[in-house]
Amino acid sequence: MNVFRESIRDKVFYNLVFFAILLTGASYLIGQLTAGQDLKMIKDLGLAATSVFGLFIAVFIGIGLVSKEVERRSIYSLLAKPVDRYQIVLGKYAGLVLTLAVNVAIMTVALYVVLAYMGWKLGAVSMSWEAPALDPALLKALALTFVELCLVTALALFFSTFSTPLLSAALTFGFFVAGRLSNDLRNFDEVMRSSAGGRVAEAVYWILPHLAAFDVRAQVVHGQYVPAAYMALTAGYGVLYITALLVPATVIFSRRDFK
Amino acid sequence: MLTVIAVGVLMAAAARLQLLRERTSPLPERNEATLYLTSGNALRRMTIGYSALAADVYWIRAIQHFGDKRLGRAAAPGGAERDFPLLYPLLDLTTTLDPRFNIAYRFGAIFLAEPVPGGAGRPDLAIALLEKGLREAPDKWEYVVDVGFVHYWWLHNYREAAGWFDRASHLPHAPSWLGAMAATTLAQGGDRTSSRQMWQALRESADNDWLRGSAERALMQLGALDEIDELQQIVDRAAKEDGAPPVGGRVVQINGRVIVDPTGVPYEVDAEGRVHLGQKSSLFPLPDQPAHLS
Structure with a gap:
């Protein structure tokens, strides 16, 4: 809860005001620019903004979870308390996940409010929409975005247990970009002359987080069905990957000498 | 309070200076007909998963390019520039970034095919764009009809058009009148009744004011x-x-x-x-x- 309270103190939720202004402004302006694609664009914008804003919170707060405590020297009072070191790491992670959950939930409500308004305003042309304005399938995209953000938070926390904040941010963003593009590595062996190079690329493919799998935004916006099995398997993959990051993070933090 | 007044005065002074600069020494107009990135696949990678949003931006750019040229604001004397040089590349980028961007294919079918000055006068590119859409969504009967429509209305190839209408009639959710249209086109291709029927169908299926207006x-x-x-x-x-x-x-x-x-x-x-x-x-x-x- 301390991380969550700290996030509120750090005015993290100011991004929600910006999100609301962005969506409201876009809903007004887009109608005059998009030749009938207003609803699609608001959905694209709302879903992408939820992901981008969440990403910035996950990275920039995630990298400071441990290093801030060390810098402020508050880590000593924390370590003196009757809690295990792994509990500190997991508690900090849970606090940031709670911050992200509240953030995503409020953005979801704001997005649906804007979509309800647009649906009401554009009701006469609803026949041509690929998906309804208040499509519940949007929740699938938002849910997977949330799992993806939890994974990025775990990455940031993992790097912050043994690295400086700047390097942690660079590594987390690097892994995020590589994870989004990891599908390109899958068939690298077909374009590489060296078979060893192909095998390395394949190994990297399996090690990197498959963040592209969490992106079903285009599918839900176009009214394409995202099966429950896909949701469950992707979320399951996310949970396992998060655990695989938190375990070494707690081990490194437990062994770290803060003297 | 003093700070607010100072900021206000400075902002007003900056705005006046900007106005003066615009009036006295304007920069030469930028050539809008420039596309810095032409590879949709490269662009898709650069957007790291936010390609649908990038597609929206390119779509807005495509219709602005089209509207600007069509309204003649950017037209050279004699309408020499009204051939929409960026329309196909912009629509191609839009549909590479978001392959399910339905309206981009259908918009291209009409306005790429329409002769200058109303459109780009490139029915071949209109068909290429629709065929790209069909590779993504092979069951989309609307694209198949649109290809037939380009053959019918702009290329006057009624036999080819009838073939496309017939193909469309066998696709899932295709309206029943498509089979009849294929037969009519083959029998009396080019008559005004079937032309009117086709435009009416396009007007009713259009999900965009410009397409509706064109129909x-x-x-x-x-x-x-x-x-x-x-x-x-x-x-x-x-x-x-x-x-x-x-x-x-x-x-x-x-x-x-x-x-x-x-x-x-x-x-x-x-x-x-x-x-x-x-x-x-x-x-x-x-x-x-x-x-x-x-």
Whole structure:
């Protein structure tokens, strides 16, 4: 809860005001620019903004979870308390996940409010929409975005247990970009002359987080069905990957000498 | 309070300076016809998962390019620049970034195929774009009809058009009238009734005001062609009775009443006694007279 309270103190939720202004402004302006694609664009914008804003919170707060405590020297009072070191790491992670959950939930409500308004305003042309304005399938995209953000938070926390904040941010963003593009590595062996190079690329493919799998935004916006099995398997993959990051993070933090 | 006033004064001064600079030393206008990135696949990677949003940006750019040229704001004298050089690349990028961007394919089908000055005059690119859409969504009967429509209306290849309509009629959710349209096109390709039927279908399935407007304009053009045929008969009869064709450049009058086209512009008669649309009409020029199958 301390991380969550700290996030509120750090005015993290100011991004929600910006999100609301962005969506409201876009809903007004887009109608005059998009030749009938207003609803699609608001959905694209709302879903992408939820992901981008969440990403910035996950990275920039995630990298400071441990290093801030060390810098402020508050880590000593924390370590003196009757809690295990792994509990500190997991508690900090849970606090940031709670911050992200509240953030995503409020953005979801704001997005649906804007979509309800647009649906009401554009009701006469609803026949041509690929998906309804208040499509519940949007929740699938938002849910997977949330799992993806939890994974990025775990990455940031993992790097912050043994690295400086700047390097942690660079590594987390690097892994995020590589994870989004990891599908390109899958068939690298077909374009590489060296078979060893192909095998390395394949190994990297399996090690990197498959963040592209969490992106079903285009599918839900176009009214394409995202099966429950896909949701469950992707979320399951996310949970396992998060655990695989938190375990070494707690081990490194437990062994770290803060003297 | 003093700070607020100081900021206000400084901002106002900066705005005045900007205004002065714009008036006294404007920079040469930037050439808008530039596309810095032409590879959709490279762009897709650069957007790291936010490609749908990037597609929206390119879509807005495509319609701005089209609207700007069409309204003639960026047109060179004589309309030389009204050939929409970026329309296909922009729509191609849009549909690479978001392969399910339905309206981009359908918009391209109409406005890439339409001859200059109304469109790019490139039916080949319109078909290429629609075929790209079909590779993504092979069951999309609307794209198949649109390909047939380009063959029918702009290329006057009725046999090819009939083939596409027939193919569309066998796709899931295709309307039942498509089979009949394929047969009609093959039997009487190019007649105005089937042309009208096709434009009406396009108007009803259009999910965009511009497409709807284009279909309505084409329907008015077909109406004008019917009216011209009727007026021609009247003018020919009058010329026969008077022994000479009416004087050229005159508007058509019947019983002292000026006959106007569906947009309210009077029809004209040339020196040879041919009735035609006034050049000020927004329906001008009329499409080529549909020809029957040879």
